[in-house]
Amino acid sequence: MNYVDGFVLAVPTANREIYKTHAENAAVVFKEHGALTLVECWGDDVPEGEVTSFPMAVKRKPDETVVFAWITWPSREVRDAGMKKVMEDPRLQAGAESMPFDGKRMIYGGFQKIVDA
Numbered sequence: 001m002n003y004v005d006g007f008v009l010a011v012p013t014a015n016r017e018i019y020k021t022h023a024e025n026a027a028v029v030f031k032e033h034g035a036l037t038l039v040e041c042w043g044d045d046v047p048e049g050e051v052t053s054f055p056m057a058v059k060r061k062p063d064e065t066v067v068f069a070w071i072t073w074p075s076r077e078v079r080d081a082g083m084k085k086v087m088e089d090p091r092l093q094a095g096a097e098s099m100p101f102d103g104k105r106m107i108y109g110g111f112q113k114i115v116d117a
Contacts, residue, residue, distance in 0.1 A: 001113040002036065003079045005071040008054055009106040010064040016042065018100040019067070029089050030071055034082035040069040058105045067101075079110065 011019045020040070027038040043066035046054050054066045073079035086092060 001116060003073045003076045004111045004113060005073070005079065005083075005108070006111055007069050007106055007108040008058055009067050009069075009101050009103075010055075010058040010060040011067050011101040013063055013065045015100040016065070022100050023069070026092060029086055029091050030082070033085040033089070034078045035071050035073055037072045038069070039071075040067060042067060057107055076110065076112070 023038070023040040027035075030038050043054070046066045048055050054060075054068070058066060060066055071079075073082065
């Protein structure tokens with residue numbers, strides 16, 4: 001089965017179009033380096049939790065929106081090699097100050113699919 005990288009982050013709501021353009025540009029780079037798909041989802045029904053929730057996990061501020069996204073790769077090996085190339089790609093080397101979100105509050109991880117129905 002394919003390998004999946006997933007992430008959740010908070011994006012200033014006012015940066016929606018800037019973030020969308022950033023994600024579209026990043027998708028080109030990821031796909032050139034082996035990713036099959038990149039999906040970005042803008043939260044519109046993401047409730048606050050009492051114990052835990054997406055907003056709590058990313059320390060969402062009142063003027064921010066939760067984004068949930070994933071990248072699908074053919075395998076973990078392709079992901080490991082591709083991610084190394086992505087991180088070295090000059091098109092994504094802009095400084096943290098130019099990112100349309102606070103990367104320190106992004107939750108990220110790699111996952112093995114166990115069900116694909």
